Amino acid sequence: MVREWWRNAPLERRRTVRLVAVSAVAGVVAAAGAVGASGPWESGQRRAERDRAAAGAARAADGHTGPVPPTAPPVLAAIGGRATAQEPTRDGLAAVLEPLLKDAALGSDHSAAVYDAATGQQLYGSAQDTAYTPASTIKPATAAAALAALGPDHRIDTTVVAGGDGIVLVGGGDPTLTAHPAKAGPQQAASLQALAEAAARRLKERGTDRTKVAYDASLYSGPAVHTIGPNENLAPVSALMTDEGRLDDSDHGPAARTADPAGDAARKFAEMLGEQGIKVEGEVTQGTAGAKAERLASVSSPPLGALVERALTNSDNDIAEALARQTALASGQPASFEGAAKAVTERLGKLGLPGVHVADGSGLDRADQASAGFLAQLLVRAADPAHPELRPVLTGLPVAGFSGTLSGRYADEEAGRGTVRAKTGTLTGVNTLAGTAVSADGRLLTFAFMASGTSDADAAQRALDRMATAVAACGCRG
The missing domain is CATH 3.40.710.10 (DD-peptidase/beta-lactamase superfamily)
Structure with missing residues (x-):
């Protein structure tokens, strides 16, 4: 069917389709060459884009549905x-x-x-x-x-440590830590839910089903708000936040932002602990983790290259x-x-x-x-x-x-x-x-x-x- 369309299509239309196909394939091949020295394609970030571009170019060019093999050694x-x-x-x-x-x-x-x-x-x-x-x-x-x-392989940890009177949620500076259900993918964001589950297990192993919760975002210093002031393009910069401080379900672009990303993340963490059968006593407070505090649980960001x-x-x-x-x-x-x-x-x-x-x-x-x-x-x-x-x-x-x-x-x-x-x-x-x-x-x-x-x-x-x-x-x- 596609081959018949190709034979009957006007010459100019065929030229246009061929040009788009060649452009798409060339871009894919060039990008593949760029990343070749450092490992998998784009850290998995746009594997679907590569496959779609290559397959689409092949269909447009000759009616086949398979991917187009690299054909531009000079680019590589x-x-x-x-x-x-x-x-x-x-x-x-x-x-x-x-x-x-x-x-x-x-x-x-x-x-x-x-x-x-x-x-x-x-x-x-x-x-x-x-x-x-x-x-x-x-x-x-x-x-x-x-x-x-x-x-490019460095990861940013968010941890839970034992405090003098409960536990402390410690921010490591990962803005992609998510409080939403984790999305499947090769570079899945660190999950606050997974961190709460791991912390709850450790607390139960230690023979307790209740705790106080504090949070520590002291890794970053100086003003948290950018000189342009509060706006929908950037949350206050904090070492502890979830979903970049966004107040909706979007993962990029402008969005309403919380004024207290660290506090919001900690309160959500406490709520998740409760869902795991751990009673949180009192209000969530700001604190400081001890330098030698025992680590109870942690989650890691995607590799820095993916970020x-x-x-x-x-x-x-x-x-x-x-x-x-x-x-x-x-x-x-x-x-x-x-x-x-x-x-x-x-x-x-x-x-x-x-x-x-x-x-x-x-x-x-x-x-x-x-x-x-x-x-x-x-x-x-x-x-x-x-x-x-x-x-x-x-x-x-x-x-x-x-x-x-x-x-x-x-x-x-x-x-x-x-x-x-x-x-x-x-x-x-x-x-x-x-x-x-x-x-x-x-x-x-x-x-x-x-x-x-x-x-x-x-x-x-x-x-x-x-x-x-x-x-x-x-x-x-x-």
């Missing part, structure tokens, strides 16, 4: 530094990008940088060293610092701020906004990436400053075979037209669908895009485009998407 080789595809020239890239940079939608100030992922060489730049507010494109920098400090992927795919502010504070803890800095900013900056410097001013982990603070050159070089470093620990920075990038904050974009940019992966950034008057693109010749490139003083966010985003698509669509050797 680009990550390992053995690229055979020709890299674009500066003149070639300038010919396609400079007309697009004149788009009025990009506002009063804008910049661009394109690098070759295999060689690390800059291929194009326009005001590439000028620092602008990056908005959420600072998140890959936060993620890289955390991965460098802790490694990075989730933070980048969904532009998750809460996870990003947690990554920054975990970096501070690993670096001996106070786990505050200020300490985290200092720790992230120092880690980036050790990666050979100076010249950025970090004010927070999420990019909500307009005091963050980064250049297009910095952002593009950061992604080169994430692709470097010498730094496999940074690979989740690449694999977490949204796929154009498929996932995360790019799932609703690139509808009119077919050459970019599947071949562009990028982190978006949006604040009032600020629009940015930083990511990777597979060129028409199969070369993996990194890019960053920044626009400041924009007045129409949708128009600015379309202009940025056209630029990323232009990089993906051209050989650019003229």
Whole structure:
């Protein structure tokens, strides 16, 4: 049936379907190459996306339903530094990008940088060293610092310890700890219910069915509320919270937030203990766990690599701020906004990436400053075979037209669908895009485009998407 449709379809329609199919497969293959040095595909984060894209491309191309095997060795080789595809020239890239940079939608100030992922060489730049507010494109920098400090396999524990008069729930800084029924998946969130069940079992083993409950969120310090104030994009930053302090069942995007994430988590924990037959005496109180307190139970977050992927795919502010504070803890800095900013900056410097001013982990603070050159070089470093620990920075990038904050974009940019992966950034008057693109010749490139003083966010985003698509669509050797 599909084969008959293919034979009878108009030529232009077949060309369009073939183009979409090739784009999807190329994007899948490029991403697979990016993660190859560090283990399973994207820590399991988007295995379904890979399978759907590959199978859909196969059906569109020839009527078969099986996945398409990798067919682009040059793309895979680009990550390992053995690229055979020709890299674009500066003149070639300038010919396609400079007309697009004149788009009025990009506002009063804008910049661009394109690098070759295999060689690390800059291929194009326009005001590439000028620092602008990056908005959420600072998140890959936060993620890289955390991965460098802790490694992609690190997990964050939430524990229950014995207190002087009962038990203490101790937050370790996992914002994804969930009070909802646990969702099945390879990177399942830590469950508060499972923690309550384990704690109840230990208490019963110790011969008691009643206890007092306190909670300890002292691992983090300094102000909990971001400088932008309470809002639906970020809960107060706490070492103890469930479901990122959300007051609904959503797992990403804006949502009403609790003003007391630690207290709410502890009270929910006490309620769950009651359901396990443990009577909680008195009110839940704030306390401090002793340094040598006996651990009774614990649950662990998904690996840090998976948290990075989730933070980048969904532009998750809460996870990003947690990554920054975990970096501070690993670096001996106070786990505050200020300490985290200092720790992230120092880690980036050790990666050979100076010249950025970090004010927070999420990019909500307009005091963050980064250049297009910095952002593009950061992604080169994430692709470097010498730094496999940074690979989740690449694999977490949204796929154009498929996932995360790019799932609703690139509808009119077919050459970019599947071949562009990028982190978006949006604040009032600020629009940015930083990511990777597979060129028409199969070369993996990194890019960053920044626009400041924009007045129409949708128009600015379309202009940025056209630029990323232009990089993906051209050989650019003229």
